[in-house]
Amino acid sequence: MQDDLRSEQIAIDLSDSDPSEWLAEIEAMGEERGYFEPLGGRHSAILTDEGTTLVVTFETIDDIRATLPDQMPMGWELVRENGWSNLCLLAHEDSWFRDRTVFGYFDRLVEDGFFEEFERVVFYGAGMCGYAAAAFSVVAPDVTVIAVQPQATLDPTRTEWDRRFPKMRRTRFSDRYGFAPDMVEVADSVFVLYDPEITEDAMHAALFNGDNVHHIRSRWLGSDMARALWEMGVTRELVELAADGALTETACYTALRARRDHITYLRRLLARVENTERMRLVQMLSKNVLSRRRIRRFKRSLAKAEQALEALQTP
Numbered sequence: 001m002q003d004d005l006r007s008e009q010i011a012i013d014l015s016d017s018d019p020s021e022w023l024a025e026i027e028a029m030g031e032e033r034g035y036f037e038p039l040g041g042r043h044s045a046i047l048t049d050e051g052t053t054l055v056v057t058f059e060t061i062d063d064i065r066a067t068l069p070d071q072m073p074m075g076w077e078l079v080r081e082n083g084w085s086n087l088c089l090l091a092h093e094d095s096w097f098r099d100r101t102v103f104g105y106f107d108r109l110v111e112d113g114f115f116e117e118f119e120r121v122v123f124y125g126a127g128m129c130g131y132a133a134a135a136f137s138v139v140a141p142d143v144t145v146i147a148v149q150p151q152a153t154l155d156p157t158r159t160e161w162d163r164r165f166p167k168m169r170r171t172r173f174s175d176r177y178g179f180a181p182d183m184v185e186v187a188d189s190v191f192v193l194y195d196p197e198i199t200e201d202a203m204h205a206a207l208f209n210g211d212n213v214h215h216i217r218s219r220w221l222g223s224d225m226a227r228a229l230w231e232m233g234v235t236r237e238l239v240e241l242a243a244d245g246a247l248t249e250t251a252c253y254t255a256l257r258a259r260r261d262h263i264t265y266l267r268r269l270l271a272r273v274e275n276t277e278r279m280r281l282v283q284m285l286s287k288n289v290l291s292r293r294r295i296r297r298f299k300r301s302l303a304k305a306e307q308a309l310e311a312l313q314t315p
Helices: 002-011 019-033 061-067 074-080 100-111 128-139 199-207 225-232 234-243 249-261 263-275 279-290 296-313
Strands: 034-039 043-048 053-060 085-091 120-126 144-148 189-194 213-217
Touching (some): 019 034, 019 061, 034 100, 043 100, 053 061, 053 074, 061 225, 074 085, 074 234, 085 128, 120 128, 120 225, 120 234, 144 234, 189 199, 189 225, 189 249, 225 234, 225 249, 249 263, 263 279, 263 296, 279 296
Parallel strands (some): 053 085, 053 120, 189 213
Antiparallel strands (some): 034 043
């Protein structure tokens, strides 16, 4: 079946389809993989039933179609080469998965002992999906959670300071599966990745605490961290390590060394150093990058830095 799933992904191009056509194609492919189950009108669940390791991914239609070249769920790609199972919870809109049909679906999985059938379970999500990965992880024993830039909650009584999502202010976050930091207390380990330069993300991350929580500071990856991690191959590496029971803080930071070759990160780092007007650091950074890659932006910065340093030495 694994070979069939691989060829299926290669054969179908969904890039020109509209959202309804895209979802219809995904539903058909989901049925072949295990099952596709609509959860009300705003969410769907897609099971790829392959192996004894389960990767649960929370994704949105918009993110899949905007980020992934083949417009297939990220979870399918993450398990494709390993023979693992994937449960993809798909949001059709920005809902933060706050829907009673989603609650009921997880309740049913627990009642059926679904998660107990697997030797290892990993929950992954980013942004609102990171919130969901943390909030719903309470259903699975000994789970590892990887949450990229998650919100702890959008309950205004707890996070009045986060005004980025005004349309969600009337959504209830105080009932079941509501406050994500409480829901991860029984997880085996929780890895919260965030950019400390984004104040709101850092404040949400601080609400996650406990001996099982690991804060992974990923400076200068910006608000679109999830896409950057995917492009660098870091997402896959972290999930694979988690699935092997080998994910640690050290392993996270080792994987994040891939930033050194990521253009967006390097440009943000250069801009930050230039803003400090520390020309020696600009020179060192530019030379380091140019020794590995020929990027015009860094060539110009090196020339300006060396010119400034030379002027300082001229009597």
